[in-house]
Amino acid sequence: MTFIKTTHNRRSFLRSTALAGGGMLLGFNFFAACRPESESAELSMPEEWSEINAYLKIGENGLVTIMSPNPEGGQNIKTSMPMIVAEELDVDWKNVIVEQAPLNTDAFTRQFIGGSQAIRRGWESLRTAGASARYMLRAAAAEAWNVPVGEVSTEAGVLHHRASGKSAGYGEMAAAAAAIPVPEEVELKERKDFRIIGTSRKNVDGKKIVTGQPLFGIDYQREGMLIAMITHPPAFGMKLSAIDDSEARTMPGIRDIFPIKTFKEDYARQYFDTCTFMDLVAIVGDSTWEVMQAKKALKVEWEPIADSSYTRSRGDSQEVIPIPAGLENTDDHHAKMAEMASGTVNVRRKDGDPEAAFKNAAKVIERTYSAPFLAHNCMEPMNFFAHVTADKAELAGPLQKPEYTEKTLSERIGMPLENIDIQMTRLGGGYGRRSYAHWLVEAALISQKVEAPVKLIYTREDDMTSGIYRPTYQATYRAALDADNKLIAFHVRAGGIPESPLYPDRFPAGAVDHYLAEDWSIDSNITVGSFRAPRSNFIAGAEQSFLDEVAEAAGKDPIEFRLELLERAQTDPVGERNDYEADRYAGVLELLRDKLAAAPEQPDVHRGVAAYFCHNSYAAQALDITVENGKPTIQKVCSAVDCGIVVNPDAAVNMGEGAIVDGIGCAMYGAQTFKDGVAEKNNFDSYRMIRMAEAPKEIDVHFVENDIDPTGLGEPLFPPVIGALANALYRATGKRHYQQPFLGAEQVLG
Amino acid sequence: MANFNLNINGKKLQVDVDPTTPMLWVLRDHLNLVGTKYGCGIAQCGACTIHLDGAAMRSCQLPVSAVGEQAITTIEGLSENGDHPVQKAWVEHDVPQCGYCQAGQIMSAAALLKNNADPSDAEIDAAMNGNICRCGTYLRIKAAIKTAANG
Ligand code: FES
Numbered sequence A: 001m002t003f004i005k006t007t008h009n010r011r012s013f014l015r016s017t018a019l020a021g022g023g024m025l026l027g028f029n030f031f032a033a034c035r036p037e038s039e040s041a042e043l044s045m046p047e048e049w050s051e052i053n054a055y056l057k058i059g060e061n062g063l064v065t066i067m068s069p070n071p072e073g074g075q076n077i078k079t080s081m082p083m084i085v086a087e088e089l090d091v092d093w094k095n096v097i098v099e100q101a102p103l104n105t106d107a108f109t110r111q112f113i114g115g116s117q118a119i120r121r122g123w124e125s126l127r128t129a130g131a132s133a134r135y136m137l138r139a140a141a142a143e144a145w146n147v148p149v150g151e152v153s154t155e156a157g158v159l160h161h162r163a164s165g166k167s168a169g170y171g172e173m174a175a176a177a178a179a180i181p182v183p184e185e186v187e188l189k190e191r192k193d194f195r196i197i198g199t200s201r202k203n204v205d206g207k208k209i210v211t212g213q214p215l216f217g218i219d220y221q222r223e224g225m226l227i228a229m230i231t232h233p234p235a236f237g238m239k240l241s242a243i244d245d246s247e248a249r250t251m252p253g254i255r256d257i258f259p260i261k262t263f264k265e266d267y268a269r270q271y272f273d274t275c276t277f278m279d280l281v282a283i284v285g286d287s288t289w290e291v292m293q294a295k296k297a298l299k300v301e302w303e304p305i306a307d308s309s310y311t312r313s314r315g316d317s318q319e320v321i322p323i324p325a326g327l328e329n330t331d332d333h334h335a336k337m338a339e340m341a342s343g344t345v346n347v348r349r350k351d352g353d354p355e356a357a358f359k360n361a362a363k364v365i366e367r368t369y370s371a372p373f374l375a376h377n378c379m380e381p382m383n384f385f386a387h388v389t390a391d392k393a394e395l396a397g398p399l400q401k402p403e404y405t406e407k408t409l410s411e412r413i414g415m416p417l418e419n420i421d422i423q424m425t426r427l428g429g430g431y432g433r434r435s436y437a438h439w440l441v442e443a444a445l446i447s448q449k450v451e452a453p454v455k456l457i458y459t460r461e462d463d464m465t466s467g468i469y470r471p472t473y474q475a476t477y478r479a480a481l482d483a484d485n486k487l488i489a490f491h492v493r494a495g496g497i498p499e500s501p502l503y504p505d506r507f508p509a510g511a512v513d514h515y516l517a518e519d520w521s522i523d524s525n526i527t528v529g530s531f532r533a534p535r536s537n538f539i540a541g542a543e544q545s546f547l548d549e550v551a552e553a554a555g556k557d558p559i560e561f562r563l564e565l566l567e568r569a570q571t572d573p574v575g576e577r578n579d580y581e582a583d584r585y586a587g588v589l590e591l592l593r594d595k596l597a598a599a600p601e602q603p604d605v606h607r608g609v610a611a612y613f614c615h616n617s618y619a620a621q622a623l624d625i626t627v628e629n630g631k632p633t634i635q636k637v638c639s640a641v642d643c644g645i646v647v648n649p650d651a652a653v654n655m656g657e658g659a660i661v662d663g664i665g666c667a668m669y670g671a672q673t674f675k676d677g678v679a680e681k682n683n684f685d686s687y688r689m690i691r692m693a694e695a696p697k698e699i700d701v702h703f704v705e706n707d708i709d710p711t712g713l714g715e716p717l718f719p720p721v722i723g724a725l726a727n728a729l730y731r732a733t734g735k736r737h738y739q740q741p742f743l744g745a746e747q748v749l750g
Numbered sequence B: 001m002a003n004f005n006l007n008i009n010g011k012k013l014q015v016d017v018d019p020t021t022p023m024l025w026v027l028r029d030h031l032n033l034v035g036t037k038y039g040c041g042i043a044q045c046g047a048c049t050i051h052l053d054g055a056a057m058r059s060c061q062l063p064v065s066a067v068g069e070q071a072i073t074t075i076e077g078l079s080e081n082g083d084h085p086v087q088k089a090w091v092e093h094d095v096p097q098c099g100y101c102q103a104g105q106i107m108s109a110a111a112l113l114k115n116n117a118d119p120s121d122a123e124i125d126a127a128m129n130g131n132i133c134r135c136g137t138y139l140r141i142k143a144a145i146k147t148a149a150n151g
């Protein structure tokens, strides 16, 4: 039996009257429209709700509303997080409706999404919220029936006292339960007693999505709302010099055109305050199309930037981020990366004596891998609603890190946090991009200036060319084999513009006696940020392609080769900082091996395998490809995953499928390139995205069954599939693919 | 500015807009039908797909002045209660992740099935090629189309 103290994060379990964020929430018609209705066959909307804690309220008829604390970006946490609460509360899922919680950092912990951590980090508080509410209901019943609380049991929303035969629905006890003191300690369910966790439940917003209901920030409407767009410099390394709006200003429907400054020069930025262009021109008008026309007619002059830098905080420390002047080119980037890789680098980890081992090796293999900048390309372009008046700021839209952005805005407009209300809409994709919510600040500044409610929308071109990309990377690997084909030394030297992709303590660190990990980076004025599985999204593919080549040189089966190394990491690990659990890593490879044994490779079908650990989870994958006249067709991807307990299996499979398709798409086709500072791909005619015919024909996702608390799932299946793809391409074509994108704009393999 | 009489989801509606305004923005900004989504504005992503006299059409490339008498159907008007076979199949397969592209996907799929009750894989690929999903839900979309076709 697990008992858990409620003291941690106790405020969220208290009845919170401050829940509505200063009461402004209730005025939002948009949110009233996307509020859920009861879909329960037997229960309609109740007359009255009793709020038991910040996470849940219960109607007099037994209908339960569960608040989903974190923003929803497609990971389906708006379904799976409430499922965890419902499990411990012990209610029938069909009598649950789900609402997006308001931003309330007092009541909820970590109200943001990123790093595949929502479920992992929310697990304990979600369970405690449900369990403490269940206790309070039992206590209310015990009081009413005058029996010891220990004798009151629950079953799917009904309280029972077996000895006397008394029973009551949760709804009947809800008002009394709300007055019961929050228990100091509550009992959590045993895994074997789970009835909701581990069963597939449909997306709570599914029906709304397929009928086109307004759910997204870009759909936001408000009486008297104006539309705003921005014009940003045409190239990285340029800034605003002069505006000629004489023509644009007179165009129909245009209200105002003016410059805005996103952050002030001396502002010490928070970690997520990345922003490419400080000075923008805002165009405000009555409708999107009119504003788009004026944006085209607007004449702006730009000038080159000088070298500069800014400070940003990272945890408790501060770092200085340099912004070099200059108009950068992709070709120069390649040359610079090659030069850096052969210059002085940072040693991040060294085990044994790698130099000697390489000198004495029977065989040395060395390969270099690279990948381009990538644009996030969320299908919903960046946007935000803002209404800023003298004494309050109301905002609504899609973002990943509201609790950080709120502080940034407070600082920028000089308004205390309690006067700022940020509402979270559904995100039309995030993948890291919506962690950097400079557009929220921009929307607020524009609203402040025009003194009206405003919705700022980025055009697709703005979205794709205004920065915050996945960095461009390069990694060189060396492996030394002895005369018995044993891997004796491993060396990785990796870097990027402007950040390194290296994880020095990841596999095969710990499995090789002589190991060296080094990195480097090159400053740039091109901005970058988290992109689905940061760093891993490159380094996994590179490392897993390289290990495939090493296994081949050693004459070993790729899965057995990895398992041998993991055996070493388990029984006699090298070093102490290895950041993976070798047995779980081996576990996914073994599960994959078993699944593949049941589906052996067919003639003309070529299979590549890969495995990786990131975001606390493990994934092994095999990708089967056929190639006809140079045209690759991905027949199947088979995955084995260990992410601990799976809350909502079918939704987890859906996300796994998505990560696999996305990973293949990015590696095969994705690239943002630069010419004289200009981002060359500015829309989907030039930026190639994976489309239906290019997706795998079939995807299997198998989960390792265990009792480990849930770990990440949104990202871990993305990185390894790139390695599996590269290895399958090699088997199909006889040619190794070292540079992403593997196909790019080409239609066939060269 | 000019007046246009439009036939949308079986209703007669009037708007007073610039004649070059694409239907996408007429729907979203002037008629509060925001189910039709903006993704690219250049007919490359399919998020804005509507039906024009039953055929799939990218509304970002359709000026309001070109519509005339033709009947427009948007995601909001595809069915009365969200029970079009394609919508039902979408829920059954729990297709959406972020969901942003899905209205366009559903409109393309519904137009395909109208002309071809039992499309092959290759025909589905061809009809859906113009609809991008960054979340990567393509396999479920295809499975849902097959369910709707056989339903
Ligand atoms: S918005 Fe029309 S096709 Fe992309």
Ligand code: FES
Pocket (backbone or CB within 6 Å): A074, A379, A428, A429, B096, B097, B098, B099, B100, B101, B102, B132, B133, B134, B135, B136, B137
């Ligand atoms: S479901 Fe997110 S873009 Fe398709």
